[in-house]
Amino acid sequence: MYNLTESERIAMKEPLCQEVNNPYPAKVVLPFRNSFFLLITGMKQVNKALPRLYMVSNCRELSSPDTQLPELVSTITTHLPVIIQLREKHLSAKALYDLTLKLKAAARKPDRTSLLTINERFDISLATNSDGVHLPENSCPLARVRSAAPDLLTGKSTHSLKDAVAAESDGADYLFFGPVFETPLKKRYGPPMGLDKLETVCRNVSIPVYAIGGITPQNTNHCLKHGAYGVAAMSIFSSAQNLARTLDNFQSSLDR
Amino acid sequence: MKQQKAILCCITTDSICPVSQAEKALNGGASMIQLRNKSASGADLYSWAKRIQELCQAHDATCIINDRLDIALAVDADGVHLGQNDLPAEAARKLLGSKRILGISVATADEAKKAVASGADYLGLGHIFPTVSKHKSSEPIGLERIVEVTKTISIPVIAIGGITDDNVCDVLHAGASGIAVISAVANAPDPENATGSLSQKIHKCRQ
Numbered sequence: 409m410y411n412l413t414e415s416e417r418i419a420m421k422e423p424l425c426q427e428v429n430n431p432y433p434a435k436v437v438l439p440f441r442n443s444f445f446l447l448i449t450g451m452k453q454v455n456k457a458l459p460r461l462y463m464v465s466n467c468r469e470l471s472s473p474d475t476q477l478p479e480l481v482s483t484i485t486t487h488l489p490v491i492i493q494l495r496e497k498h499l500s501a502k503a504l505y506d507l508t509l510k511l512k513a514a515a516r517k518p519d520r521t522s523l524l525t526i527n528e529r530f531d532i533s534l535a536t537n538s539d540g541v542h543l544p545e546n547s548c549p550l551a552r553v554r555s556a557a558p559d560l561l562t563g564k565s566t567h568s569l570k571d572a573v574a575a576e577s578d579g580a581d582y583l584f585f586g587p588v589f590e591t592p593l594k595k596r597y598g599p600p601m602g603l604d605k606l607e608t609v610c611r612n613v614s615i616p617v618y619a620i621g622g623i624t625p626q627n628t629n630h631c632l633k634h635g636a637y638g639v640a641a642m643s644i645f646s647s648a649q650n651l652a653r654t655l656d657n658f659q660s661s662l663d664r
Numbered sequence: 665m666k667q668q669k670a671i672l673c674c675i676t677t678d679s680i681c682p683v684s685q686a687e688k689a690l691n692g693g694a695s696m697i698q699l700r701n702k703s704a705s706g707a708d709l710y711s712w713a714k715r716i717q718e719l720c721q722a723h724d725a726t727c728i729i730n731d732r733l734d735i736a737l738a739v740d741a742d743g744v745h746l747g748q749n750d751l752p753a754e755a756a757r758k759l760l761g762s763k764r765i766l767g768i769s770v771a772t773a774d775e776a777k778k779a780v781a782s783g784a785d786y787l788g789l790g791h792i793f794p795t796v797s798k799h800k801s802s803e804p805i806g807l808e809r810i811v812e813v814t815k816t817i818s819i820p821v822i823a824i825g826g827i828t829d830d831n832v833c834d835v836l837h838a839g840a841s842g843i844a845v846i847s848a849v850a851n852a853p854d855p856e857n858a859t860g861s862l863s864q865k866i867h868k869c870r871q
Contacts, residue, residue: 501746501749501751503749531733531737532734543706544706546707548706548710552739553734556734556737556738
């Protein structure tokens with residue numbers, strides 16, 4: 409377990425930004441809930457705030473991903489802090505490695521507020537000195553990844569309260585929970601979970617939860633009100649007619 | 665890796681449980697198992713790799729994971745084997761440290777030199793003969809390539825591709841330090857016997 413330094417302890421007690429009004433007080437006192445989250449697990453990320461907007465890549469929606477994806481990443485990271493997850497299961501490790509380096513070069517992060525994570529392949533994350541790894545449902549066990557790559561920001565996809573609680577105890581830094589709303593991409597996970605299940609999960613874990621599945625700027629605030637730390641989306645970024653406006657709308661929903 | 669004896673590497677195939685393949689191959693005398701599966705989930709790969717690593721330890725054999733360096737690190741396998749479309753060898757070497765094994769697939773003398781410079785511990789050279797295991801667009805490289813590559817390379821060269829009881833001695837005499845097989849064992853009616861037969865051949869033609 410990482411021991412906090414005195415300055416980090418002080419920082420945690422003094423919120424760095426205005427608290428979001430939470431109408432659903434948690435059962436236990438959670439220092440991070442709906443306040444500025446301070447990541448304390450990895451040495452590299454100490455004292456870094458986790459962005460509330462999360463983008464999952466989908467090269468299949470792009471006609472020339474090698475140039476379009478870096479452009480997309482550049483535009484989004486210029487606009488607001490975001491976590492970007494490179495999730496391209498069809499690519500070879502070499503192609504993933506090369507694309508990761510391109511995204512790292514494209515990401516505008518003067519103050520290092522945006523983060524880049526890789527789906528499942530923590531070896532590629534380590535080899536490219538990226539920020540983290542995101543583990544899908546049927547991944548290599550989280551606890552093993554944690555001990556093999558302790559400094560990486562480590563996230564886990566969950567679809568039930570049981571999975572979420574297990575992922576937290578295995579050492580996840582944050583969770584995805586969903587699908588919260590209807591989404592064509594995630595039909596195989598059955599009907600959407602809805603906001604109530606999202607809230608149950610958020611009440612029972614003390615790490616940030618990103619709502620995923622059918623997320624729009626319009627329903628983002630509902631997710632936050634039900635305890636989500638942030639929102640994650642895939643299609644909306646690559647299919648958005650007016651990306652700048654979509655990002656503005658996300659920003660204002662997340663700030664509200 | 666034991667280099668005094670010729671290496672007999674059995675590579676798993678997707679259609680059969682890799683743990684039972686490894687078990688039979690090790691019982692038959694394989695000195696190296698390479699877990700290779702391009703479509704399985706991380707959870708499956710991890711549990712197979714963990715079990716195969718344990719089996720290899722019990723048989724004093726080497727456990728190598730194909731492509732998935734993440735899985736190799738997670739189970740603390742002996743090493744990883746990378747093709748030309750996998751993680752770059754230099755990057756893999758850094759993550760593996762000096763104790764774990766790095767194997768690289770090569771087909772030419774140039775690729776071999778590059779792999780050695782990148783920190784490879786052994787090379788997989790092939791495909792030597794026509795093979796049914798993988799759909800290959802390129803022509804087999806033949807025994808002459810083994811001679812050419814092993815002349816300039818000091819690390820072990822493991823020949824792969826179409827190697828059977830009938831040609832294994834030619835491959836070793838050409839300079840290979842060992843052989844790797846997929847279908848010769850996996851598709852055999854009795855994989856344990858097939859491995860045993862190859863192992864005996866290797867021992868005899870080395871004498």
